[in-house]
Amino acid sequence: MAKIIWSVIDEAPALATYSLLPIVNAFTQAAGVEVITSDISLAGRVIATFPERMSDAQRIPDNLAQLGVIATQPDGNIIKLPNISASIPQLKACIEELQSQGYDLPNYPEEPKTDEEKEIFARYATCLGSAVNPVLREGNSDRRAAVAVKNFAKKNPHKLRAWDEGSKTRVAHMNSGDFFANEQSITKVGDGKVVIALNGKTLKEINAVDSEVLDGTFMSAKALRAFLAESIAEAKEKNILWSIHLKATMMKVSDPIMFGHAVGVFFKDVFEKYAADFKEIGVNPNLGLGDLYKKLAKLPADKKAEIEAAIMAVYPTQPAMAMVDSDKGITNLHASNDVIIDASLPVVVRDGGKMWNPAGKVEQCVVTIPDRCYATMYSEIIEDCKKNGQFDVTTMGSVSNVGLMAQKA
Numbered sequence: 001m002a003k004i005i006w007s008v009i010d011e012a013p014a015l016a017t018y019s020l021l022p023i024v025n026a027f028t029q030a031a032g033v034e035v036i037t038s039d040i041s042l043a044g045r046v047i048a049t050f051p052e053r054m055s056d057a058q059r060i061p062d063n064l065a066q067l068g069v070i071a072t073q074p075d076g077n078i079i080k081l082p083n084i085s086a087s088i089p090q091l092k093a094c095i096e097e098l099q100s101q102g103y104d105l106p107n108y109p110e111e112p113k114t115d116e117e118k119e120i121f122a123r124y125a126t127c128l129g130s131a132v133n134p135v136l137r138e139g140n141s142d143r144r145a146a147v148a149v150k151n152f153a154k155k156n157p158h159k160l161r162a163w164d165e166g167s168k169t170r171v172a173h174m175n176s177g178d179f180f181a182n183e184q185s186i187t188k189v190g191d192g193k194v195v196i197a198l199n200g201k202t203l204k205e206i207n208a209v210d211s212e213v214l215d216g217t218f219m220s221a222k223a224l225r226a227f228l229a230e231s232i233a234e235a236k237e238k239n240i241l242w243s244i245h246l247k248a249t250m251m252k253v254s255d256p257i258m259f260g261h262a263v264g265v266f267f268k269d270v271f272e273k274y275a276a277d278f279k280e281i282g283v284n285p286n287l288g289l290g291d292l293y294k295k296l297a298k299l300p301a302d303k304k305a306e307i308e309a310a311i312m313a314v315y316p317t318q319p320a321m322a323m324v325d326s327d328k329g330i331t332n333l334h335a336s337n338d339v340i341i342d343a344s345l346p347v348v349v350r351d352g353g354k355m356w357n358p359a360g361k362v363e364q365c366v367v368t369i370p371d372r373c374y375a376t377m378y379s380e381i382i383e384d385c386k387k388n389g390q391f392d393v394t395t396m397g398s399v400s401n402v403g404l405m406a407q408k409a
Helices: 011-030 042-049 064-070 089-098 115-125 132-136 149-157 221-238 254-266 268-273 275-279 286-297 301-317 341-350 371-388
Strands: 004-008 031-041 141-143 170-172 186-187 192-198 201-210 212-214 241-243 323-325 354-356 362-368 400-403
Touching: 004 011, 004 064, 011 031, 031 064, 042 064, 042 115, 042 221, 064 132, 089 192, 089 286, 170 221, 170 371, 221 241, 221 254, 221 362, 241 254, 241 354, 254 268, 254 286, 268 301, 275 286, 286 301, 341 354, 341 362, 341 371
Parallel strands: 004 031, 170 362, 241 362
Antiparallel strands: 141 400, 186 212, 192 201, 354 362
16 A cells, blocks of 8 residues: 655644544545654654653654655655744743653753763754754755645735835845855865864864865854844834844754844843843843743742843833734744744735734834845845735746755755
8 A cells, every 4th residue: 555654743733634634544545545644743853862761652763864764765755744943942842841741851951061961952953943844855845836726826815915105114134244245155176174263263174175165154243233223223213113034943053143132132221231140040042032031930039020120111112023922922032933034024025014013903114134145035025015016916926946955954
């Protein structure tokens, strides 16, 4: 019997599996095709990462590695549902939940010091970000709308908000000091060792070969913070929302740090005034406001209340911030995985250049995308809508995303 592998993942797609998979199986079995499941959820990957700490009943094989092999085989057939691109707060929450259910997992060491902590840190790192995508898409990343799907969308267009005449929404990006400005590329002459260094500290050595193309870049933290302050001031002056848009789950080295600077600049006075307290309880701005609030619980009740009041006192002095969930008070700065640019920016366009404000209403915004490597593309889209009006789903085309994705990415 032929087999199709159906990935088991987290959140809403997991709920869909419970209802849809039995129906799919009812159809495929009649055709002699069996649909089997493979657990590549965040929880499943975490458990598979520490097999030596699991009981026989708890142990889960490394299904992702197995699927990675199948993905390279001509007869491999995998249905990959959307998976979590886990941020550190999500990973920590997952670990805590599994621990509460009796799984002997080590705590996530945010700042590993011992060799044991460094090894645990490295193992958990394999579960962070878009861990699934490079494995299952290697060599075959193909995203295009099927003709039937595209035709259905044209006949049944989803609703798009009109753009206001004279909309103040725009993309703000850096004009110097970003990755775009500092990129350097060389073609190696002769075999030899190449050193990647930062401020005199060697980060990595590469054994390069003759004619190998090497490319590198960096972003100035000083320039980034100055830019963020300017974009916040612009939103305040225009009396519109301020928002930040990054790719902190795929670009899991650079973008969480950029996100942390956004948190630090927006709440600059709080971070300066309570620097000693934050150091004591291990506050890391890269993990966002959500993690900061959790760590405040380590402080005495009066100090915790004082800092929470100081945070709330910042909001009236700054522009209103775009919200992820206005009903729950979750802002653009609560968690880096909430502002993934390829999910958040299409919504800005769909809503006529607007985002949700703290009162639960849509409002124009300064769309803050620090790096010009992709900011200018989004800027062009928004400027086109401001000039020519909202897109028309019934007539517009689509862009196919077809390319390669290596595991080293």
